[in-house]
């Protein structure tokens with residue numbers, strides 16, 4: 338393949354040689370563009386020595402010529418054909434995507450509100466559908482998606498135990514260590530059990546597990562439903578007369594609602610263990626003292642609040658995850674944005690609801 | 706013959722491919738010359754797609770050699786390999802359009818990747834490629850999910866042609882299209898092949914496609930290419946697969 342080049346010959350012709358194809362031109366394009374620009378206006382052109390001309394080369398020349406045939410042109414019939422074909426479609430603008438105007442900004446703002454309303458409506462619809470499904474299942478017990486339920490319990494519960502334990506343990510150690518340092522300064526080390534007990538069982542355990550599960554299982558649920566939509570598996574289920582909510586959504590929601598209190602219990606226990614170990618190392622608090630004092634200073638109500646919050650958070654995370662999963666359009670961009678939205682919304686919702694719990698239950702289970 | 710001058714576009718020598726215990730290709734030899742259309746036929750699961758993936762370097766063969774445009778497929782550094790890859794275009798079985806881009810951006814993508822083509826030039830080229838595959842300029846704004854099966858194939862073809870390839874590899878270009886569309890698509894490929902003077906390797910199941918398109922038919926059976934001759938000559942061969950493929954039932958349509 339000869340390098341594409343052009344020169345002005347003795348007769349004043351602009352003489353092109355070599356292969357004028359994208360592959361060859363791309364390597365010397367900056368130089369070729371300069372040379373093309375430098376050709377005096379109205380020069381005659383001679384293309385007979387061009388070995389090959391593809392549509393990119395033709396387009397380059399055609400644009401240089403100002404989308405007109407030059408007055409004098411020596412060219413073979415074959416190359417003229419290539420140029421004619423390209424010329425026929427050149428300069429016809431492709432339709433452009435609509436521009437962003439102030440009006441569009443206003444519309445966007447409004448549509449944000451509407452999209453929030455749509456989300457809220459769809460979420461309520463989903464919840465309603467799940468309730469109807471539950472009622473249906475009560476009357477038709479043979480239709481219970483038990484296998485899916487157990488698979489989901491395994492996936493979101495059992496498999497999450499190691500990482501939940503690790504995170505819980507470390508948080509327990511850190512919390513205990515930092516609190517002990519402060520309490521020691523005031524000489525009230527004995528209150529460490531109160532702080533750890535109340536803080537972990539009532540607040541930290543449920544929220545920690547919720548954030549972990551939202552990132553771990555919420556995103557997985559959204560992505561799974563999304564890919565099933567993209568590959569039309571959801572449609573395939575529907576054509577087999579299988580309800581997507583009963584078979585796909587309900588097991589996830591039920592499993593997470595059931596499993597979350599257990600995960601909270603597990604994580605809180607491990608976090609307390611971490612706190613207890615740290616207290617032993619730093620303050621010399623014995624395990625027996627810690628375990629004896631814990632039930633005295635932490636009223637039982639706190640455990641129920643912690644477990645109850647776990648169940649509510651689990652329900653919310655699974656609902657949000659499935660809601661976003663079912664909204665995914667069949668393209669990668671939508672998959673990515675909905676998975677992100679699912680996790681962010683789930684965590685935000687969990688923290689909002691946690692705040693509501695804190696306000697509503699401020700008189701319950703707190704020793705005065 | 707001119708054949709002697711230029712090196713073959715594709716040359717496979719003794720290509721072997723194995724997935725676990727499953728020996729899919731066992732010594733495949735095939736030569737494709739410039740300007741010719743070679744159809745690859747074979748039973749379902751006989752390894753046609755796998756062979757195509759070897760030619761484009763998505764799979765690496767356990768043994769054997771692959772030459773593209775006279776050079777070993779894996780020769781040279783990253784840039785050499787990149788340049789070699791830009792000389793062929795591929796139409797995947799499912800189209801493999803980028804679902805996050807609209808049609809126009811899908812076709813423009815390889816051109817933009819090149820980094821030297823200007824936006825106004827890209828617009829001209831996209832419009833031209835769309836017209837080439839008989840689509841309208843308005844289709845440039847559609848998203849892949851909004852396209853019918855036939856349109857997906859056309860857009861994928863336009864994208865494969867965007868880099869002005871010298872070799873076009875098509876995996877079952879007509880599968881999933883009705884006979885009408887399929888015939889139109891075959892006419893389109895033939896017109897483009899003549900117009901652009903490129904070589905084409907296509908995988909097909911369809912005898913109608915074969916008879917109207919292929920210069921030579923490469924038959925993949927028993928894990929190797931058992932013959933690569935013209936359609937008429939292929940019909941004369943005695944082999945269980947060929948007899949079934951072109952047998953009485955196939956001859957009906």
Ligand SMILES: Nc1ncnc2c1ncn2[C@@H]1O[C@H](COP(=O)(O)OP(=O)(O)O)[C@@H](O)[C@H]1O
Nearest residue numbers: 724727729747748749750751752753754755756
């Ligand atoms: N990535 C892979 N891993 C394992 N086996 C594969 C893979 N790709 C293909 N195969 C196997 O190779 C064989 C040939 O497949 P393929 O090339 O897709 O056939 P076809 O001729 O229908 O295109 C099949 O038996 C398939 O199971």
Ligand SMILES: [Mg+2]
Nearest residue numbers: 753754755798
């Ligand atoms: Mg295949």
